[in-house]
Amino acid sequence: MRTLPTQASGILSYFTRHRTAANLVLVALICAGLFALPNMRAQFFPDVVVDDVDITARWDGAGAEDVDLAIVGVLEPVLLAVDGVTSSQATAREGVASLRLEFEPGWDMARAADDVQQAVDSVTDLPQDSDTPEVRRGIWRDRVTDVVITGPVAPAQLARFADEFVARLFEQGVTRTTIRGVAAPEILVEVPSVRLIQYDVSMADIAAAIAAEVDSAPAGAVDGANARVRAGSAKRSAEEIAAIALIRDPNGRTVSIGDVARVIELAVDRDSAYFVAGNPAMTVRVDRSDKGDAIAIQAQVETIAAQMEATLPKDVQIDLIRTRAEFISGRLNILLSNGLTGLALVLALLFLFLNARTAFWVAAGIPVAMLAAIALMYAAGLTLNMISLFALIITLGIVVDDAIVVGEHADYRHRSLGEDPVTAAETAARRMASPVFAATLTTILAFAGLAAIGGRFGDLIADIPFTVIVVLTASLVECFLILPNHMSHALAATAKDAWYDRPSRFVNRWFDYVRERYFRRFIGFAVKARYPVIALMLMLLATQAASFLRGDVTWRFFNAPELSSVSGNFAMLDGASREDSLEMLAEMQRAVAAVAARYAADHGRDPTAYVLAEIGGNTGGRLASADGKAPELLGSISIELIDPDLRPYSSFAFVADLQSELRQTPLVEEVSFRGWRGGPGGDAIDVQIAGASSEVLKTAAQAGENSALAFPRGVRFDR
DSSP, X not given: OOOOOOOOOSHHHHHHHOHHHHHHHHHHHHHHHHHHGGGSOBOSSOOOOOOEEEEEEEOTTOOHHHHXXXXXXXXXXXXXXXXXXXXXXXXXXXXXXXXXXXXXXXXXXXXXXXHHHHHHHTOOOSOTTSOOOEEEEOOXXXXXXXXXXXXXXXXXXHHHHHHHHHHHHHHTTOOOEEEESOOOOEEXXXXXXXXXXXXXXXXXXXXXXXXXXXXXXXXXXXXXXXXXXXXXXXXXXXXXXXXSEEEEOTTSXXXXXXXXXXXXXXXXXXXXXXXXXXXXXEEEXXXXXXXXXXXXXXXXXXXXXXXXXXXXOTTOEEEEESOHHHHHHHHHHHHHHHHHHHHHHHHHHHHHHSOHHHHHHHHHHHHHHHHHHHHHHHHTTOOBOHHHHHHHHXXXXXXXXXXXXXXXXXXXXXXXXOOOHHHHHHHHHHHHHHHHHHHHHHHHHHHHGGGGOOHHHHHHSXXXXXXXXXXXXXXXXXXXXXXXXXXXXXXXXXXXXOGGGHHHHHHHHHHHHHIIIIIHHHHHHHHHTHHHHHHHHHHHHHHHHHHHHHTSSOOOXXXXXXXXXXXXXXXXXXTOOHHHHHHHHHHHHHHHHHHHHHHHHHHSSOOEXXXXXXXXXXXXXXXXXXXXXXXGGEEEEEEEEOOGGGOSSOHHHHHHHHHHHOOOOTTEEEEEEEEEEOSSOOOSOOOOOXXXXXXXXXXXXXXXXXXXXXXXXXXXOOO
C-alpha cells in the first residue's frame, strides 16, 4: 500500500518539492559553464612564473676569479639583505658577473626591482674600470612558435621581410616577438690627425655631433648578441652621417663630418647567421605572456604567415617550426577523446544496471558538475591544460557515485517500500546526505593534501586538487539540490513496462542469477578457507614487494615525455676563423643528411621535419667551452624530428647515430648533441661542488668528468 506525500521542512525538502528552484539552479550551473568554457585559455602546462631579478656587471679583461672576488663577493651580501629574497645564484665568468635573485611567491616585483636597484647603487667599492651593474626584472615568456623566413635572397632583404612580419603581428596584438639572425649596421668614421688640427676639433666633438643626430633604439626584445638592433632615426647610411654639420661659423660656412673624416659603411658578417638548405634565413620567435592563449596566438601567426608568403618573391618561404600549439592541441585532443570514451563507458553501465529514467538523471549530473567546475576554474584563473584536464577525467567516475547512491535508494523506497515518488526521493536525499557528504569530504581532504606541496612542482600540479575539489562540490550540489526533484518525476513513470528498460531488466536478471548461483558460493568458500586465502594474499603482496626491492620497478619522480627536438652545438679552438666554423657547420649538416637518408631507407620515411643551422651562437644548453669565445667560433644545428608516434625509434637513438656519423674538423674544440625531454626536473644528475678555491673546484670537476666517461655515450657535462 502506497503512502501519500507528506509535508516536510528543510532545504532538501524545499528543492525536492519546488520544481522551479531546482531547475533554476540547474540552468544557472549550465549557463555559467557554457559562458566560461570558450573563454578559458588553452596551454600545455599551467603557468609557473618565477619571480626573479637579474643583475649583470661587466669587467673587461678580468678573470673569473677576480670577477668573483671583486664583484660577486661585494654585491651578493648586499643583495641578500633585500626584503623578499628567498635564494640567489651567482656566476662569475671571464669579464662578466651574473646574479639572479628569486623572491617569495606573490611578492611585488616592481618594488623588488626598485629595492635591488637601490641596493646596487649603494655599493661604492666595485672596481673603477668595471661597468655599472645592470638590473633587469625577469620577464616570464613561453614560446609559441619560431617563424623562419628563408630563400635565395640577400640577408638585408630577409631582414626587411622579418620587420614587415613583426609589424603585421603587432597590428594583430602579438607583441612579444624577437628577430634573430640580423646584423646591426656598422659605420666607420676615420679622422686623420691633420684634420683635427686644421679644424681645431677633437674626436669627442665629432662623436657628440653624431650622437646628437642619431638616436639609437632597440627594435623589439634585445636579449642576446643575435637580436636585431637598429638606429631610431632616418640617418643610418654613411652618406647621411657624412652630411651631419660639425662646425657652423658666423659667416654661414658649415663644415660637415665628411669634410673632416672619411665615413664608410662596413660590409661585416652577421655575428649570428641562420641557414636552411644552404639559403640564408632569419628567425622570429613568438612568445606569449602568462595571460596569452597559445592556440589562439598560433592561429594568428599562421594566418599572417600565409597572407605574407603570397606576396613574397619566388622561393622565399615562411615556415613555422617548434609549434608548441600543435603539440598542445594534439595532446589535449587525446585527453578529450579518452575522457569522452570514459564518459561513454560510464553511461553504458548506468543504462545497463539502472532503469532508463534513473540512469538518465544520474548521468545528467556528469555534464552539470563538469560545467559548474569549469565555471569555478575560470573564476579562479585556471586554464585548460594537461594537468587540469587530467583532473577532470579522473573525476568522471567519481561524480556519478553520489547520484547513483541517491537514485538507487529512491528507486528502492518507491518499488520495495511503496512510498510515493516525492517522499521516496526526499527520504533518499535525507538518508544519504550524511554518508555521501562524509565520503566526498574524505576524497576532498585526500586531494587537498596535494596543495601542500611547495616549489615549482607544487605550483605545476596545483590544478589537480583545485579541480577535483570544485568538481566534487558541484556534484554534491547537483546530487542533493537538483536530482531529488527530477527523481520524483522519474519514479512516477516507472510503473509502465517501457521497451527501453528491457536491457537493464535483462542484465539485472542475469546479475542476480550469477550473484546467487556462483558469487555467494565463492564468498562462502573464501570465508571457510580464510587462512589459505590470507596466505595467498600475503604471497601476492610479497611478490610485488620483491619486484620493487629487486629493482624491476624503478622510481622516477616525473616521467618526462620525449620531445621531437634535437640540438647540436660546437665550439672552435681559439685562433680558428669564421670559415673554419662554416666548414664544421657544413659537416654537421652532411651528417644529419646522411643519417636521415639511412633512416628513410630503413623505415620508409625521412625522420627530419626541419633543419636549421646557425653560425655565431649555440642553441639549447650552452657549451661549457663557449664562455669567452667570439661568436664566429660557435655554431649549432637544430633538428625537428617527426612526431614520436610516427617513428619506431627515439630521438636519443637518432642522436647516437648522428654522433657516430659526424667527423670532427681539426680546429673544433667541443661538439655536443642532445635530445630533449619535456616537463620539470632538469638533468638526471646534478653534482655541485663548493667550499674551495677555483683551482681546486676545477680540478675536482675535471676528475668527476673523467670518472663519468666510462658511462655510455650521450652523457653531457656542463662545468
